[in-house]
Amino acid sequence: MKEENKIKRYRPNVAAIILSSSYPLKCKIFIAKRNDMENIWQFPQGGIDKGENAKNALFRELKEEIGTDDIEIIAEYPKWLSYDFPDKIAQKMHPYNGQIQKYFLVRLKDDTKVNINTKFPEFSAYEFVELKQIFKMINHFKKDIYITVIKYFKEKGYI
Numbered sequence: 414m415k416e417e418n419k420i421k422r423y424r425p426n427v428a429a430i431i432l433s434s435s436y437p438l439k440c441k442i443f444i445a446k447r448n449d450m451e452n453i454w455q456f457p458q459g460g461i462d463k464g465e466n467a468k469n470a471l472f473r474e475l476k477e478e479i480g481t482d483d484i485e486i487i488a489e490y491p492k493w494l495s496y497d498f499p500d501k502i503a504q505k506m507h508p509y510n511g512q513i514q515k516y517f518l519v520r521l522k523d524d525t526k527v528n529i530n531t532k533f534p535e536f537s538a539y540e541f542v543e544l545k546q547i548f549k550m551i552n553h554f555k556k557d558i559y560i561t562v563i564k565y566f567k568e569k570g571y572i
Contacts, residue, residue, distance in 0.1 A: 423495050423513040424506065427471045428458035430562065431479075432487065432520040432572070433541045440572050441541035443521075444550055445479070445529060448537040454550040456559070458514065467515040475519075478535050480528030483521065488571050490516035494558050516562045518571055544572060 431443035447453045459474035461467060472482040497503075497511040521527070529536040542550070544563070551559055566572045 421497070421510040422508055423511050424509040425461040425467075426458055426512040426514045427461060427467050427474060428456050428514050428516050428562075429471060429475060429484075430456055430516065430518045430566065430572075431475075431484070432518065434521040434523050434525055436487075436520045440544060442544060442547060442572075443479070443527070443539060443541055444547060445536035445539040448534060453553055455553075455555060458512075460512075468517075471517050471519075477531060477533070478529070479539075480531050481521070481525050483525040484519040485522060486517055486519050488518040488566060488569065490518075490562050490565055494561065496555060496558055499554050514558070518566050 433439065433441040433443070435441060444454050444456065447455060457475060457478045459470065459478065461470040462473075465473070468486070471486075472484075475484060476482040493513050493515055495511055495513040498506055498509070503510060527539065529539055544567075547559070547563065548556070563572065
């Protein structure tokens with residue numbers, strides 16, 4: 414039986430690698446534990462609404478997920494990166510097969526407070542960690558993209 418060729422649909426999305434306000438003196442990166450999956454840590458991310466550009470979505474998503482958009486953009490990954498959802502997640506995200514993401518490297522402004530207890534909390538915990546700790550905490554399907562983006566920002570001298 415011939416398998417149907419189906420075009421994959423990717424949800425436009427933004428993601429933020431957030432540096433603490435002590436950057437560049439110390440390079441600590443924000444990572445948060447999802448409240449809807451067992452031991453899944455990730456960077457804040459979210460969909461781009463219709464009519465919204467990536468930067469506007471970035472500020473909106475940060476306000477929704479970490480309670481603040483008081484950031485400065487340090488750099489932007491030059492390409493859009495895509496990934497497919499694992500089957501378990503794909504069922505919940507129908508009609509999308511995955512996401513196409515624009516990554517930003519941002520820094521919290523001085524004295525900015527993070528609050529993950531937002532109106533619709535997505536995270537149950539967060540930490541600011543050293544770069545080498547990130548990959549000890551990430552063990553899911555986004556790991557390859559995280560490696561790609563962090564390697565780029567590292568090679569460019571940002572982190």
